[in-house]
Amino acid sequence: MVMVRLNHVTTRFDPLHYQTRADMTLQAPQLRFREQRSTVRPPNRPRNSPPGPAKPAGAIVLDDLSLTILHGETLSVVGPSGCGKSTLLRVIAGLVRPESGELYFDGQPVNGQSPRDRRVGMVFQNYALYPHMAVEDNMGFFWRLRRRQAQEISAKVRQTAQLLRLDVGALLGRFPRHLSGGEQQRVAVGRCLSREPTVFLLDEPFSNLDAHLRERSRREVKKLLAMFSVTTVFVTHDQQEATAMGDRIAVMREGKIVQVGTFQEMYEDPHDSFVAGFLGDPPISLLACRYGADRQQLVGEGHLEVDLSGHRHSLAPGQELRLGIRPEHVYLTSLSDSDAVRGRVSHFEPRIADRMKIVYINLTPEVVTARVPYETPITIGEAVGLRLDPAGLLLFDAQTHRRLPLLSPG
Numbered sequence: 586m587v588m589v590r591l592n593h594v595t596t597r598f599d600p601l602h603y604q605t606r607a608d609m610t611l612q613a614p615q616l617r618f619r620e621q622r623s624t625v626r627p628p629n630r631p632r633n634s635p636p637g638p639a640k641p642a643g644a645i646v647l648d649d650l651s652l653t654i655l656h657g658e659t660l661s662v663v664g665p666s667g668c669g670k671s672t673l674l675r676v677i678a679g680l681v682r683p684e685s686g687e688l689y690f691d692g693q694p695v696n697g698q699s700p701r702d703r704r705v706g707m708v709f710q711n712y713a714l715y716p717h718m719a720v721e722d723n724m725g726f727f728w729r730l731r732r733r734q735a736q737e738i739s740a741k742v743r744q745t746a747q748l749l750r751l752d753v754g755a756l757l758g759r760f761p762r763h764l765s766g767g768e769q770q771r772v773a774v775g776r777c778l779s780r781e782p783t784v785f786l787l788d789e790p791f792s793n794l795d796a797h798l799r800e801r802s803r804r805e806v807k808k809l810l811a812m813f814s815v816t817t818v819f820v821t822h823d824q825q826e827a828t829a830m831g832d833r834i835a836v837m838r839e840g841k842i843v844q845v846g847t848f849q850e851m852y853e854d855p856h857d858s859f860v861a862g863f864l865g866d867p868p869i870s871l872l873a874c875r876y877g878a879d880r881q882q883l884v885g886e887g888h889l890e891v892d893l894s895g896h897r898h899s900l901a902p903g904q905e906l907r908l909g910i911r912p913e914h915v916y917l918t919s920l921s922d923s924d925a926v927r928g929r930v931s932h933f934e935p936r937i938a939d940r941m942k943i944v945y946i947n948l949t950p951e952v953v954t955a956r957v958p959y960e961t962p963i964t965i966g967e968a969v970g971l972r973l974d975p976a977g978l979l980l981f982d983a984q985t986h987r988r989l990p991l992l993s994p995g
Contacts, residue, residue: 586816587691587783589654589677594686596647596672598640646672647683648840659810659817660845661831663824663863669840670820674786677818678705690783706777706815707786710793712769714761720746720772721757727780745779748809767798774806778813785810785817791826803829824848824864836860856988858981861909867943870915870953871907873983878902887948889926891973897992898980905983912943914977915955918970925970928953933963946971 640646646669654660662670675681676688679700688695695703714723722729724745725738746757749771761769770790777785790806791799807830810817819830827834828848835845836859844856848864855861861869874885876893883891883906891908893900900906918925928946935942940959945952946969953971957963980989 586657586814588656588689589784589816589818590689590692591650591652591673591676592687592689594647594650594676594683594688595645596676596681596683598642598644598646599681600642640667646840647676649686650840650842651686652835652842652845654816654818657814657816658832659807659819659830661819661821661827661834662837663821663827663834664837665863666822668837670822670837671788673837674707674788674818674820677784678707678786679703704781704783705786706780706782706784708770708773708777708788708790710789712761712773712790712793714769714773714776716761719758719760720751720764723761723772724757724776724779726776741779742775745775748778748812749775749805751775766794767802770794770802771805774809778809782815785815787817787819789821792821799826806830824866834864836863854988855909855979858907858909858986858988861979861981861988865911867912867954867956869909869911869979870951871909871981872948872951872953874906874908876900876902876904876906883908885948885951887926887928887951889948889951891926891978892924893991895975896978898990900980900989906989907981907983907986909979909981910953910973911977912954912956914974915953916972916974917944917955917957917961918972920968920970922970922972925972926953928969928971930963930965930967930969932965935959 648669650669650673652673662673664670672681676683679695679698683696690703715726718726721739721742724742728738728741742757751757751768751771756764756768756772761772764772770793773790787806791802794802803826819827821827821830832847833845834848834851836843836851838859844851844860851860852864855864858871862871872885872889874883874889874891876882877884878900879902881892881894883889883893885908920927926948928948931945931947931952933942933944937959942957942959942961942963944955944957944963946955955971978991980991981987982989
C-alpha cells in the first residue's frame with residue numbers, strides 16, 4: 586500500500602484519452618472482436634468519454650486539483666456526472682497525463698511512469714473483461730504477460746477466486762457472457778487483486794447490479810479491501826455507497842475538490858451549500874432569505890421568519906442568504922403557535938423500515954422537508970405549523986455559497 590498525493594493537477598479534455606481498442610482495427614487474429622453495445626453515442630462523442638454534457642476538446646476537466654489518499658485507506662469520491670471523477674482515476678493510473686501538477690506515490694514522483702509500472706489495479710463500470718477469455722485466463726492474464734509458470738498463475742487465480750467466493754470448479758472455465766452481473770463484477774475485482782496492486786481504483790463498479798446484489802457486493806469488497814489493506818479510490822455518485830465504502834469522502838464539483846472528510850463531518854459542518862445539498866437523504870432544505878437587522882430576523886417568501894436574536898453573527902442588514910435546515914431539525918406544531926412558520930403539506934413518503942415519514946411542506950414558493958414519526962397523521966393539502974430547531978440552522982451566502990458562522994451564545 587502507498588500514500589497517493591496529487592499536487593495542483595490540471596487536465597484538459599482530449600478525445601484520444603477515451604478511445605478504446607474496440608474503436609481501432611486490431612491486427613492480431615486472436616483479438617479480432619468488437620464488443621456489441623446497445624447504447625448509442627451522440628455524433629462525434631468518443632466511446633467511454635466522461636459522462637455528462639459533451640465537453641469540447643481543450644476544456645478543463647481537473648482544475649488545479651490537490652488531494653491526498655492516506656496509506657491503506659479507502660477514499661470515496663462523489664460528485665455529479667461530468668465533474669471529473671473518472672478522469673481523476675485515469676490520472677492516478679497513468680492513462681491521462683496531466684497538463685500541469687505532480688502525482689506522488691509515497692513521496693516519489695510518478696508523472697513519467699507508464700501505467701504498467703505503477704502497479705495500479707482498476708475496475709471499470711463495465712468491468713472490461715476480455716470476452717474471448719475464460720474466467721481463469723481473465724484473472725491470470727497479468728501474470729501470463731510476465732511469463733510466470735502456469736502452475737504459479739493457476740495457484741494465484743484459485744486463491745483469489747476462493748476469497749471472492751467464486752465457485753472454482755464451475756466458474757473458472759466459463760466465458761464472461763455466461764456469467765451473471767454479480768459474477769462478472771467479482772471476476773473484475775479478482776483480476777485486480779490477483780496482480781497484487783499497491784493502489785486500487787474502483788469506477789462505479791456496482792452500478793450495473795440490482796439493489797440486493799449491490800448491497801452484498803459492497804460488503805464483500807469492503808471486507809477484501811480491509812483484508813489486503815490496499816490504498817483505494819472509490820468513485821461513485823451514490824452517497825450511500827460512498828459512506829459504506831469510504832473511510833473518508835471527497836466531494837468534487839467542476840474539476841475541483843470542494844471538501845474532504847468523514848460523512849458526519851461534512852453532514853454537520855459543510856463548507857458550502859453545494860456540499861450541504863449533495864449529502865443527506867432526504868436532502869437539506871435551502872431557503873432564500875435576507876437578514877432584517879431591525880428585528881434580528883431572517884425573512885423570506887411565504888411568511889418565513891426566523892429569529893436570530895439568540896445567535897452571534899456578522900450579517901449585514903439586507904444581506905441575501907440561503908438558510909439550510911435538515912429534515913430532522915424541522916418539527917410539526919400547532920397552527921396556533923405564534924412562533925410557527927405556516928405551510929401546507931404537498932406530499933409525503935413513508936419509510937416503513939425506518940419507522941418514519943418524509944413530509945414535504947410548501948411555503949410558497951419554497952419547500953421544506955420534515956422527518957416525523959411513522960405514526961404521525963398526515964393529510965395531503967393539510968395546513969401545518971413548523972418550528973425550526975435553532976441548533977440546526979446553517980447559513981450560506983447567496984452569491985459565494987460559502988458557509989457563514991452562526992453561533993449560539995455559550
